[in-house]
Amino acid sequence: MPNAAKLELLPAVDVRDGQAVRLVHGESGSETSYGDPLQAALAWQRAGAEWLHLVDLDAAFGTGDNRAQIAEVARSMDLKVELSGGIRDDDTLAAALATGCRRVNLGTAALETPEWVAKVIAEHGDKIAVGLDVRGTTLRGRGWTRDGGDLYETLARLDAEGCARYVVTDINKDGTLQGPNVELLRNVCAATDRPVVASGGVSSLDDLRVLASLVPEGVEGAIVGKALYAKAFTLEEALAAVS
Numbered sequence: 184m185p186n187a188a189k190l191e192l193l194p195a196v197d198v199r200d201g202q203a204v205r206l207v208h209g210e211s212g213s214e215t216s217y218g219d220p221l222q223a224a225l226a227w228q229r230a231g232a233e234w235l236h237l238v239d240l241d242a243a244f245g246t247g248d249n250r251a252q253i254a255e256v257a258r259s260m261d262l263k264v265e266l267s268g269g270i271r272d273d274d275t276l277a278a279a280l281a282t283g284c285r286r287v288n289l290g291t292a293a294l295e296t297p298e299w300v301a302k303v304i305a306e307h308g309d310k311i312a313v314g315l316d317v318r319g320t321t322l323r324g325r326g327w328t329r330d331g332g333d334l335y336e337t338l339a340r341l342d343a344e345g346c347a348r349y350v351v352t353d354i355n356k357d358g359t360l361q362g363p364n365v366e367l368l369r370n371v372c373a374a375t376d377r378p379v380v381a382s383g384g385v386s387s388l389d390d391l392r393v394l395a396s397l398v399p400e401g402v403e404g405a406i407v408g409k410a411l412y413a414k415a416f417t418l419e420e421a422l423a424a425v426s
């Protein structure tokens with residue numbers, strides 16, 4: 184019998200002003216710094232990660248970018264990279280894809296330039312994921328600072344346009360170590376037949392086991408940031424917990 188699909192884990196490296204950081208609720212100014220992003224990414228790779236979730240926070244917030252450094256990290260990895268932050272037009276998409284990343288995550292663009300997003304979904308297929316970053320059921324764009332419409336209306340539109348996958352973040356949970364929003368994830372999975380990557384709030388191996396139990400409902404993966412940097416558990420332990 185084939186093995187049941189296991190939850191994919193994506194350790195996060197969020198880059199602000201050249202440093203690997205974690206924010207609380209994604210708020211600019213709430214950074215805790217964890218040093219060199221390349222060293223952080225290499226540490227997750229050595230620990231057995233198959234994926235890396237790599238975010239340019241300055242590009243997301245519109246406070247500059249870390250494009251050269253992000254490209255260096257992505258190119259140095261043997262694992263699969265999901266790239267996020269400030270990818271909003273042909274130029275930023277081309278630069279992101281040129282790093283050799285496996286897929287990119289579009290956020291603000293899906294809210295503000297839906298025609299462009301429909302076009303690039305048609306062109307690039309599953310290299311494009313859309314980040315659905317929400318407070319309640321209201322989407323947030325521009326580094327999570329501006330309201331961007333209703334979650335389920337946007338999801339229905341993106342489904343119709345052929346979006347391959349969603350990265351779903353409850354901003355109220357992000358960076359807080361309070362556990363993922365399981366109800367939100369189940370509701371999104373019920374509303375779409377596309378895979379969902381859960382993001383924000385993972386605090387323990389039990390949280391990961393709960394997310395792994397949602398694989399049959401459509402949760403494909405889990406992004407883990409703060410818990411790894413705060414050493415709540417090791418990546419090796421996390422990978423063993425969901426294997």
Ligand SMILES: O=C(O)c1ccccc1NCC(=O)[C@H](O)[C@H](O)COP(=O)(O)O
Nearest residue numbers: 195209243326357358382383384408409
């Ligand atoms: O991904 C983005 O574009 C982004 C934009 C603005 C603020 C934060 C953003 N991403 C944060 C992440 O992807 C986190 O790494 C991830 O949600 C992990 O959260 P946690 O495990 O709670 O630290």
